[in-house]
Amino acid sequence: MNEQDLIYTLALQHVPNIGDIIAKRLINHCGSAEAVLKENPLNLLKIDGIGNVTIKHLQEPVHLIEAEKELLFIKDNNIKPLYFEADNYPNKLKHCIDGPILLFQSGNVNLDNRPLISIVGTRKITTNGIAFCENLVETLAVYNPVIISGFAYGTDITAHKAAIKNNLQTIGCLAHGLNTIYPKVHKKHIADVENNGGFLTDFWSSAKFDRNNFLKRNRVIAGLSEATIIIESAEKGGSLVTADIANSYNRDVFAVPGRTTDSQSVGCNNLIKQQKAHLLSTPLDVPYILNWQLEEKEKPSIQKQLFVELEADEETIFNYLQENNKEQLDNIAINCNLPVFKVSSLLLNMELKGVVRPLPGKLFEIV
Structure with missing residues (x-):
């Protein structure tokens, strides 16, 4: 414009x-x-x-x-305005009735032909939550998704850092103007985010810092994405608001279940119980439910390679599948005495090596 x-x-x-x-x-x-x-x-x-x-x-x-x-601020700081009717406006956000008429962008964002997912959750993320989030992003990296979050403490910054580590684009959706960063301790991550994506906001540089801005910001996080993933959440929290907004946009929502005694799993468990989210037990649930397809160059060869080198745990899974033909992921994990999140990652590696292939119902078999 x-x-x-x-x-x-x-x-x-x-x-x-x-x-x-x-x-x-x-x-x-x-x-x-x-x-x-x-x-x-x-x-x-x-x-x-x-x-x-x-x-x-x-x-x-x-x-x-x-x-x-x-306008002077925009020009002086090389900010890119995105108008809701323009071609460069995020396509999925165009379909949201309350999407911003103007977005302000910094960095090197490229959303063309890429799957977009939001990863959000509590600011008081546990070590288990961090491990799951990192494994999730690492496992999904082969699909080249854009990782969207809110650049806040806990889950948000974990997701951004995991995206950067895996050379994925990441977008921080801010609840304030591009003249500041909250929390200040995250300023050290600005350059990495802008080099691997960037920041989006619909707030002016003159906007007052207000906690209600974070709730308004959540509609952008949900609207940009085809799916929103909740890693951990207490009974109440901003990530649950994001989940509700995503549901109102008819987007998929995933929630990681936890023990009923874990305070940071109450929100996720409730989403699953109320059928407001898919149960996310393994990273491979995401591409399976969203029907993501690997690019041709990333697909494993149909013909099994001879003398493929397998890691020790991969060999354990291979031997188990040889004896049991088709088997579900959870049963593989139990019988091979391995964590589910690790088995999902190992199976993806084995799929890329042309050793196994996934089947409907979370089944796997040897090629």
């Missing part, structure tokens, strides 16, 4: 009582943000759902003044 269109869109975004849903309705009716701000307010009252409270402040000069200030 050109500079004039951007200024008027910023000005419309600045008007009190006009959120993204109403702003889109006004733009669709008038043709552009500029046309909205120049339209006779009496004509706007004819639009369904538009009342006097909505348009009360519409034509106040302060909105264009503040918009010009924000």
